[in-house]
Amino acid sequence: MKRIIGTTVVALVLLVLLAxxxxxxxxxxxxxxxxxxxxxxxxxxxxxxxxxxxLAWQHLTGFENxxxxxxxxxxxxxxxxxxxxxxxxxxxxxxALALTRFRGRKLLLTVTLIVMIMPSAALVLPxxxxxxxxxxxxxxxxxxxxFSFYPxxxxxxxxxxxxxxxxxxxxxxxxxxxxxxxxxxxxALPLATPVVGLVAFFSFVGNWNNFFLPYLxxxxxxxxxxxVGLNQLLSSTPSFNPVAGAGLNITxxxxxxxxxxxxxPVLVLFLFSQRTLVSGMLAGATKE
Amino acid sequence: xxxxxxxxVAPARRAAVxxxxxxxxxxxxxxxxxxxxxxxxxxxxxLYAVYLAFTNVRGQFTGLNQFLRVFQDFRFWPAFGDIxxxxxxxxxxxxxxxxxxxIVLRSRMPAPLSAALRFLYYIPGALAGVASVLVWLFMLDxxxxxxxxxLTSLGLDTFAEVLAPGHLSLIFALIAxxxxxxxxxxxxxxxxxxxxxxxxxxxxxxxxxxxxxxLHVQIPMIRKWIxxxxxxxxxxxxxxxxxxxxxxxxxxxxxxPTWSPNQLAYVYAFQHGDFNGAAAISLVLLVIGLAGxxxxxxxxxxxxxDEQ
Numbered sequence: 026m027k028r029i030i031g032t033t034v035v036a037l038v039l040l041v042l043l044a045x046x047x048x049x050x051x052x053x054x055x056x057x058x059x060x061x062x063x064x065x066x067x068x069x070x071x072x073x074x075x076x077x078x079x080l081a082w083q084h085l086t087g088f089e090n091x092x093x094x095x096x097x098x099x100x101x102x103x104x105x106x107x108x109x110x111x112x113x114x115x116x117x118x119x120x121a122l123a124l125t126r127f128r129g130r131k132l133l134l135t136v137t138l139i140v141m142i143m144p145s146a147a148l149v150l151p152x153x154x155x156x157x158x159x160x161x162x163x164x165x166x167x168x169x170x171x172f173s174f175y176p177x178x179x180x181x182x183x184x185x186x187x188x189x190x191x192x193x194x195x196x197x198x199x200x201x202x203x204x205x206x207x208x209x210x211x212x213a214l215p216l217a218t219p220v221v222g223l224v225a226f227f228s229f230v231g232n233w234n235n236f237f238l239p240y241l242x243x244x245x246x247x248x249x250x251x252x253v254g255l256n257q258l259l260s261s262t263p264s265f266n267p268v269a270g271a272g273l274n275i276t277x278x279x280x281x282x283x284x285x286x287x288x289x290p291v292l293v294l295f296l297f298s299q300r301t302l303v304s305g306m307l308a309g310a311t312k313e
Numbered sequence: 314x315x316x317x318x319x320x321x322v323a324p325a326r327r328a329a330v331x332x333x334x335x336x337x338x339x340x341x342x343x344x345x346x347x348x349x350x351x352x353x354x355x356x357x358x359x360l361y362a363v364y365l366a367f368t369n370v371r372g373q374f375t376g377l378n379q380f381l382r383v384f385q386d387f388r389f390w391p392a393f394g395d396i397x398x399x400x401x402x403x404x405x406x407x408x409x410x411x412x413x414x415x416i417v418l419r420s421r422m423p424a425p426l427s428a429a430l431r432f433l434y435y436i437p438g439a440l441a442g443v444a445s446v447l448v449w450l451f452m453l454d455x456x457x458x459x460x461x462x463x464l465t466s467l468g469l470d471t472f473a474e475v476l477a478p479g480h481l482s483l484i485f486a487l488i489a490x491x492x493x494x495x496x497x498x499x500x501x502x503x504x505x506x507x508x509x510x511x512x513x514x515x516x517x518x519x520x521x522x523x524x525x526x527x528l529h530v531q532i533p534m535i536r537k538w539i540x541x542x543x544x545x546x547x548x549x550x551x552x553x554x555x556x557x558x559x560x561x562x563x564x565x566x567x568x569x570p571t572w573s574p575n576q577l578a579y580v581y582a583f584q585h586g587d588f589n590g591a592a593a594i595s596l597v598l599l600v601i602g603l604a605g606x607x608x609x610x611x612x613x614x615x616x617x618x619d620e621q
Contacts, residue, residue, distance in 0.1 A: 114346035121343035146552035151358035205339035
């Protein structure tokens, strides 16, 4: 009896959590199928019509002459640009930290661990003040370069090489007269594809979703990434801001559609790499 | 064959092993790009913030005056109070529920169902940052929310009533839990997977039920990961900015623009043009983040991968 009650309670908690995690996402998918009036009038989880999605799409892309596409392009430029610099700098660094010995290595490792665990938001304002000092504010570099600094990526690569690349393999290659660069590109790199994928995914998603830094350093709508653009759309939505929203055709369904468009790249990437991700994350999570 | 080779290869191999420790300048070269970024966007901004926090607009050294000044700001302590209440909610939620759910999913469920649930719980993880806050603006608006029956039964009939100042800490904790919990459930599940089956069997043989097993075997054995999660969640939580900032935009000023310390620093820098005061506030936050990180790196034993 006690056991049955226990199981029921556990099942109930899991179900409530399931509803809590899934329903808002489901609502978001359904919202653009309804007009703003239907959204408040109809049952929240009902389906409106496909025509309404088209209409919301027209309104959304019509906002400030299609600035939505500019935001998406900006996000792509910032996220991919930073991703490339991150990979070029963090993979060799993680490799060298794991498999070579040089002065200052321990210090670098400790600093990396500390900065990695510190929330990135802690440095945003200091980074802004520094960029302001050197007059880089407002340029794409003021986003791409700070985004490129990704200590967590270095740590992932370091762990990977430290634990799964046999040193004997490197010694054998050195014996055959390979240079350090050849060893890195011909032996280490091909073996590291899983971790390169993992770093790329985390870095891209982190950059794509970042709001704080671009919000501080970018002055104009034309330079916004989609995240800051969403904030602008929010202040143009009458249900949240009756003063600014008159006549812009941006209402709740348009905002919901914009949210979907903003997360779509991450979602697609996530669905395609889910298997690799979970196994990679667990490899990281179970490392003692 | 091998026996014949050995004497010939051995000296050369020994030399190679000796050389493996000294790889010349390749190590420093390989880390150089990363070090430049680390200095430019980790070390220098921190030093610059320290410099600003201890000087005034004219660059004169002012000791602790900037700190005293921001401490006396009527908005300073309420902002830290808000964050504190938020952290209590958020850490309680995340510890109890992620560990509890992971244990249930690991020990008392067929594997396919467990995998499906982990995936479903993880879905909101894709909607991080701005997107998650916007979704929750709708969830909290009784006129459109699928949970409007819940809101109205709590006596909250309008969006404005939901956003009453006393509710904000809980609201931000719910948003953070919605986007973050799924990932931590996966991590905790992975950690639980690592507990040797024999240990669990032995405990069961000794007559431990699911509760005793969880409390006396599983939770102690994944303690490191729980500490890791708590410190990361704590440090990130102190930096809250996006959530209150967007809610402030959406609520027509009903939510204070200086709800969190980071927002207060933002107001100092961008509305008062007071970079020194802003730097002092960020430095306080930075020290909190560093303290958490330092504690974790030195005490938890999580990062002892090195030095074979």
